[in-house]
Amino acid sequence: MRRALLTLLSLIFLCTCGRAQGSTADVAFTATLSKRKMLTNSTVEFTLSLTNAQGTDLKAPPFNDFKILDGPSRANRTTIINGVASSAQSYTWLLQPKRAGELTVRPATIRAMNRMYRSNSQRVEVLAADDGDAGLAPDQMLRAEFSTTDAHVGQQIILNLNLYTANNVVSRNIMKEPTFDGFFSQPRRQYDGRPRTTIENGKEYEMRTLGSIALFPTKIGRLTVEPYDMIVGIVRYRNVRGRNRRFMEQVALSSDTTFINVRELPLPQPRGFSGGVGTYRLDVSTDKDRMTTDDALTMRVTVVGEGDIKRIKAFDPVDKKDWEVYAPKVLQEELLDSPSGIIGRKIFEYKIVPKRGGTFVLNPALVYFNVDSSDYVTLAPESFTVVVAGGTGKINYDLDSLQTEATLTLLPVDPQDIPVGRVYGNDPSRGVLYWLLFLLPLLGAAGAIGWSRYRDHLAGRDPAELAREKAAKAATLRLQSAEAFQKEGNAKSFYNAVEGSLLGYLRDKFKLPIADLSRKNIAAQLTTAGAAPELVNRYDGLLQRCEMALYAGQTNADDLAETYQSAKALIIDTEKTVD
Template sequence: MRQTIALLLLLCTCVSAQLKAQHQDITFSAELSKPRMLVNSTVEYSLVLRNAQGTDLQAPDFKNFIVLRGPSRSMGTTIINGVGSSHLTHTWLLQPKREGELSIGVATIRAAGRTYRANSKKIQVLAVDAGAAALAPPDFLRAELSTDTAFVGQQIILNLNLYSTTNVISRNLMQEPDFDGFYAQPRRQYDGRPRTVIENGREYQRRTLGSLALFPTKSGRIRIDPYRMVLGTVRYRNNSSFSRRFTEQIPLNTDTMYVYVQELPQPRPDDFAGGVGSYRLQVQADRDQMTTDDALTLRITVTGEGDVERIDEFPPVSEKDWDIYDPEILQEEFLDSPTGMLGRKIFEYKVVPKRSGVYNLSPGLTYFNVDSARYVTDAPSTFKITVTGGSGQPTYDIDTSQVVEESLSLMAVSSLPAGRQYGISATESPLYWIVFLLPLLLAGGAIGWQRYQDHLDNRDPVELAKQRAAKAATERLKAAKTHLAKVEPRPFYDAVEGAVFGYLRDKFHLPVAELSRRNVAEKLRGAGALPELTARYDKLLKRCEMALYAGQDSADDLADTYREARELITDTERAID
């Protein structure tokens, strides 16, 4: 009897926990398509119920708005990393009745035996400035910097944003800056979704077309030249009896920008490692007890928002108590993130104690923090290492060999070989004819070299770009092959994606800002590629994206991915001139 009661209690507890977890997953929220708007425009108001089927919806009172449409009902299901979720959405299209801060009240719905509430929402409604709106252009291009004052080596995010009120059907970037004075890294993880913004009394759809991380390499006033783009928009020309649709080509360009860059403050700390930005340190020691015959291995991982290539080796322990050998750099890479470029660099140090004792080691990295504008040291871990005396026979093997230059020495004078003759005629000497014919040979060589240079200059630049593209792709795939041999999935997929994008960039003269799966597909179709080739590119690039950003970097598909990348480049060269 007791066992039956215990089993029933356990079953009730499990069911209760499961129902509670289900209720925790159910949400009901109100959403607005924009936080601010003009009094003569519209806004979408949505009520979204997730992970449930709802009944008895009680919509709010739209007393401050005119309901132009709605409610419209839509349903959908999404699966992310194997976890599914559903949503039920009711949407209204509203127009405000007046200016000011307007409120939309609370909404309720019944789901899974409970009543859920969606909080009230507020929206700022602005007056229309007819004069300013008349002067504002319908479309414009703007390059926006995260900051226009920085230190040498500080990360600056540049977003290329298009503001549009028209129906844009094409974009062609004609010119982009060369970023002289910066180290530039293109970003892929930026938000390219359209956003509604108000500029100069007009509402625009703002879309980020491309994003770069810039690292100044010198101080002073550094100029960034304009981007130039041709926009294709749909227009209508009305005649007396019909309306004719046509495409208008609109040239746009950004303003010239300047970044004011200053040197790092002086004096710099003696242990300054060169990093500029915001960094974190992770340290691992392979032991906590050792003898003077052993070497301690310290693996130090530096990550942060900054250029990790600027970080030099630094002493992780006191040179008074330890012999420090040159570290091995196990990894150095840039990782894209929604907030900017993240750098990661892994050092592996070998340090040998000079004497026995108990040591408290706190390896630290000294860098320049741009937020506080001062030098800081990050030393997150302290290791207690106990060292006892050894036998004098090292247990480690560290290559400390150096290349020794041979000293200059005089050779002994040797006697002339037998049979050497003197007094022969100059014309009978081979040296005479070499000297005599040398000007003629040089002249002929110069003429041949000039003709060869003329041939190079007269080559078709497009054809030359194709040759360079194929060669560059082969070189980039060599890096991928190295990571393939070492079974390193993440660096491998990054190298494959970089090789494919680099090849297509040179093949179709794509600017960095337009390197995306969608643009690649459009360029291939425009060049006459078969749908099968376009689909293969999309599949390969999608596989790389899933490996790099969705955690699906299995080592099982590396060989197939490498083979597919090589075959794609070869087939593209054969199919597209």
């Protein structure tokens, strides 16, 4: 009994130690500065954060190069994600630099979990304030900034719409967007929209990216990107009878007109050029490495890269001297958003048939124009060895499914080869064309009568029924891609397609700019258009579900059918009730 009790106490002690060690491993003590570059007349926040522990005996760093304007202010936060709790304890100071130069905030220490923790050090670059230059610089600037203004046709260009402000901007409204004539444009969502501090012309600004678009030039020459027009709301104060009153000032901003110089690809273009411009990756797979001349080899070619994927044309993946290459099927062509830009993906499926037996080394290659090296590149990442044996002459594949192009050749006929007893070309009544011409007026009259009756039938139908049919067709058309992903069970692509279909439908219906497609603006637009509150709430709920699926990882393949029906019903009900 005593031995069992000792064993139980030992297990409890070990578990307690294990928990303590696991908790200690998660404890962190870090220092951060809110800016990396600033002026001497500006301020910066310095924060010490202790996670997953309660600290004591805090020893702050010596702020020798700074004035302490406020602090330390203390805050505690607890979060629970997927049932796992975490806590954070923070201390924040508001500092102003005493001099220009690269200033360092040295480490701090704190006691937690019966041990001392030491933070990292932080550096900030401080520039001398020039009141003369700063006085001439505007308080707000709107800029359309491009990754390059000198590109080749088909090359991806990233446009970031950036707002620079030295004031407290509380509202933004884009009034006009460029038409992007001469470009194929694709809006992006995965861009860094966090505020960043920058210094220009002696003035410190908070810069924030409001939107990002990938542009692909479709023609050569000097292309024009028109300005963005925006209204921003800025908090101001004025003295009224000895008291400061807060008010909102509406300020109009416009970006500059920008010119993009687009060049044609260098000539001569190499043989087998796919049309791709950018940087690409090639993946190839085959369904067999041994076959006979009676078989067809299936080869799947996947092209992925940062370029206009629509420009990628099918190319011959093998030597046509040894293989019969049939027109490929395009299994997939899509654009994917990424933090670096738009990624295109195109999948070809080839059917190729050997012309003879033997051992063949297949080395599919993609020829494209690389924008980094400004030269044509041949990409051949992998070789395949296929052994072909002689067949029996009985093919094991369906020629109709290979999409082969047939060629009709007319050859002269020797009169002696015409069978005796047959008459050719003397009796027109024996030809099909004769009877078609004879029956054509009768068929035309019958068609006119049928069309007239059909129009009468439509005129007598219930208008509500016609509206329902029209709405159902609109919903089905909008959600075609989402339905395809639903059948595949591809949850993330499905929710992306549903969100894009709903936003695209609302954008087209209400003529909204891309920047106004937020849930708040959508709700306001629907309400203004006379939509019932129940319909507005359904839109908000479904768009929120899509956001959770795309950005919080809450995707569930079992919910796809319900989400698809909800999206379809939303478009149908909107078509029926909102003008």
